[in-house]
Ligand code: ADP
Ligand code: MG
C-alpha cells in the first residue's frame with residue numbers, strides 16, 4: 001500500500017497536507033478512535049477518505065445530507081476510488097451497483113444516510129461485509145441541544161458496538177458541551193484521541209519580501225540568526241548546492257539536501273540536522289517528512305512555495321517547541337511565472353489545474369496582503385483571527401496607494417501591444433523609454449507611450465508583480481514572459497473597480513545604479529526632484545536614507 005503522502009498526491013492531487021490533516025490521517029489509519037475538530041473548509045473529508053484507502057476492508061461514512069454524500073462519492077469516483085452511497089435518493093440501479101461492488105469486495109467507501117441505520121436490515125448487512133472503520137461526518141448532529149440534531153445519529157453508538165471497529169468523528173463545532181456529548185453518545189464515554197488544535201502557530205513570525213537580490217537577502221537573514229538551526233527552501237536542486245556553499249563561505253554551518261542525492265547521504269543530513277545545534281539545511285521540498293526537530297528557529301524561502309498549503313506546512317516546521325521562530329518568504333515575478341507554468345504544463349485535468357491556480361492565488365494574495373498576514377492565512381483555512389502583532393505587516397503596516405490608474409495604464413499598454421510582451425518592455429513604453437525594441441516596433445507612437453512617467457521604473461515593477469499576484473494578468477504559457485489580461489482585470493480596466501497596491505520599501509543599495517541607468521536622460525530633472533522628495537520623506541519619517549521609496 002502506498003504511503004499517505006503518495007496517496008495525497010496521486011489520488012487527491014494535493015501537494016501538501018493542510019494544517020492538522022497529517023496527524024489525524026495517521027491516527028485514523030492506525031485504527032485509533034478519533035474526534036477531530038476543524039474549521040469549515042479545513043479539509044475534514046480527506047481525514048477519513050485517505051485512511052479508508054490505507055486500511056483493508058470498507059469504511060462506512062455517515063453523513064447527514066444526501067447532496068453532500070453524492071458530491072463526495074462523485075469526486076471520489078472521478079479520482080478513481082471505488083465509492084458508493086446508500087440513500088433514499090438512489091435509483092434501483094444505483095443501489096444494485098453498490099451491492100455488486102460490495103459483494104465483489106471492490107468498494108472502499110460506503111456512504112450511508114443515518115436514517116438507513118434505523119432499518120433493522122442495515123445492521124445485519126454491515127456486519128456481513130467486513131467494515132473496518134466508521135467515519136462520522138458532522139458529528140455534532142448527535143447533540144440534542146444543537147441546531148442540527150439528527151435523532152438517527154444516536155444509533156451510531158449502537159452500530160459501533162455491534163461492529164466493534166474504530167470510529168472517527170469530525171465536526172467544526174468546537175464548544176465543550178458538544179464535544180462532551182459526542183464522546184458520550186458516539187464513544188460510550190471513552191475519551192477518543194482528540195484533535196482540537198486550531199491552525200494558528202502564534203510563536204512563528206511571518207514575513208514576506210519581494211525578491212530583490214535573493215542571495216543577499218537570505219545571507220542577511222541567516223547572518224542575523226547565526227548559530228541557530230534553520231532551513232532554507234529553494235526551488236531547484238542546483239540552487240540548494242550553490243546557496244549552501246555561499247552560506248559556508250559566510251561562516252555558517254550549512255549543507256544542502258535534495259531528492260537527487262543518494263538515500264544514504266540524505267539520511268546523514270537528516271540525522272546531523274536532528275542532532276547538531278545550529279546547522280542550516282538548504283533544501284528542496286524533499287526535505288521535511290524525515291525531520292522531527294522541535295527547535296528549528298527559522299525557515300526561509302529563497303523561492304515562492306507552490307501553494308498556500310505548502311507554505312503553511314513548510315514554515316510550520318519552525319518552532320514546534322513553542323519558542324519564538326522566524327520565517328521569511330521571498331517572491332518575485334519569475335516565481336509567479338514558474339509556478340503558473342508548472343501548473344499549465346502539468347498533466348493534471350483542467351479542474352485540478354483551476355484549483356491549483358486558485359491555491360497559488362491564495363498564496364500570492366498572502367504575499368501581497370495589506371493587513372496582518374496571520375489573519376489572511378488563517379482566514380484561508382476558515383479560521384477567524386485578530387491582527388496578530390507577530391508578522392511583518394503588524395510590525396510595520398505597509399504604505400499603500402490607489403493603484404487603479406497605474407493598473408489601467410498598464411492594462412492599456414498590454415492590450416495595445418496585443419498581449420505579446422513582458423513587463424520589462426511594457427514598462428519601457430509606460431515610462432517613455434526609447435529603447436531600440438520600443439522604437440523598432442513603433443511603440444513610441446502608441447498613445448500609452450510615456451503615460452507612466454510619473455512613476456519610477458521600480459514602482460512599475462512592483463505594480464506589475466502585484467498585478468500578477470492579484471491574477472489580473474497571467475504569463476502566456478505559449479509565449480515566454482508575455483502577459484495576458486485575465487477576466488478579473490476587466491472591472492478595473494472599465495473603471496468600475498478600484499485597487500489598492502502596496503508601496504514596496506526595499507532596502508536596496510545594490511540595484512539602484514542599474515535602475516537609474518535605465519531612466520532616459522530627459523527624465524533627469526524629474527529624477528533629481530524625486531531624489532529630493534525621497535530625502536525629505538526619509539527625514540520626516542526618521543528612517544535611513546537608503547530606504548527606497550518608490551513614488
Ligand atoms: P470541511 O469538511 O472541513 O469543511 P472539506 O473536506 O470539504 O472541508 O475540504 C474543503 C476544501 O479543501 C475542498 O475543496 C478540498 O478539496 C480542499 N482540500 C482538502 N485537503 C486539502 C489539501 N491537503 N490541499 C489542498 N486542498 C485541500
Ligand atoms: Mg465537511
Ligand code: ZN
Pocket residue numbers: 372373374375387388389390391392393394
Ligand atoms: Zn499580524
